[in-house]
Amino acid sequence: MKLSAIGIQRLLQVSSALVVLGLLVEIVSLLWFHPLSFVLFAFVAASLIGLGILVFLASLVFAVSPLDERRGG
C-alpha cells in the first residue's frame, strides 16, 4: 500500500505535531504533583507521543518518495 496522495512531508508534519503536543503534556504532568498527573502522562502524553512515533514509522514504510512519483508510483 502506498500513500502517494498524502506524501511523506504531510505525514512528517502530523507526526511532529503529535510528538510536540505529547511532549508538552508530559512536561505539564511532570511539573504537576497530583495523582492525576500519572493518568495525564500515561493516557494522554504517552499515547500522543506513541502515535506520533507510529505515524513517523508509517511514513517511512508507506509514503512514496518524489522520485517514485515521477516514475509513476
Added chain:
Amino acid sequence: MIGILICQIALSIILAAIFLIRPSLTSAAGWKIVAFIGLCVLPALCIVGGMNTHLQRSEQTKFCISCHAMENYGKSLYLNDPKYIPAQHFQNHRVPPDMACYACHTDYTIYGPFKDKLKGMTRIYMQYISTPPNPITIPGGFKNAQCLHCHAGARGFEENPVHSATMSMLTSNQLSCVSSGCHDSVHDASQVDHLKMWSPGQ
C-alpha cells in the same frame, strides 16, 4: 534527575518543531537521520524517562496522602503513641519517612511494583469517578510478607516467644500480624482527629 528529563524533552520538542515547520528538510540524507532521532528515538526515551519518574514519584509518602481519602492515614503517622505501628515505624525511621506508605504496603514480589501500580489506578478511579469505600480496606487483607520482609531473621523478632511459637502460622498468613490481640493498633484513621499528635522537633 527531573531536570535532565526536562532538558531531553525540550531538545525533542525543538527537533520535532523543526520538522513540523520545515518537513522538506528530510529530503537530505543527514536530516533523515536527524528526523529519526527527533521523531522516534528521543520521544521514545522521553516516554521511558517519564514513566520512570512517575513510578518513583508514586512511591513517595506525600504522593500517597495527596488524595483526600488518604489524608487521615497520613495524619496517623504522627500519632503520639508508640502502640500505633505505622506511627512508630515512621517516627523512628524504621521505614524511610519519604517512602513510608510504599515500604509497608508494596507487594515484595517480582511483579509486585507493577501490580501495585494497577491497584493504584483502581484507587484513582474510586477517588475521581466512583466513591472511595468507607472505611478503606486493603483488597485481600494486609499480608504478613510485608512485615516479614524486614522482620524475618531479625534477632529481636525471632527471639520473641510469641513470634517463635506462631512462626509457621505467620509465614503461611494463617495468623495476621495485625490481628486482634497482636499488633492491632494501626492507622485508626476515623479517630485520628481526637488523638494526641506528635510534631517533629517538639
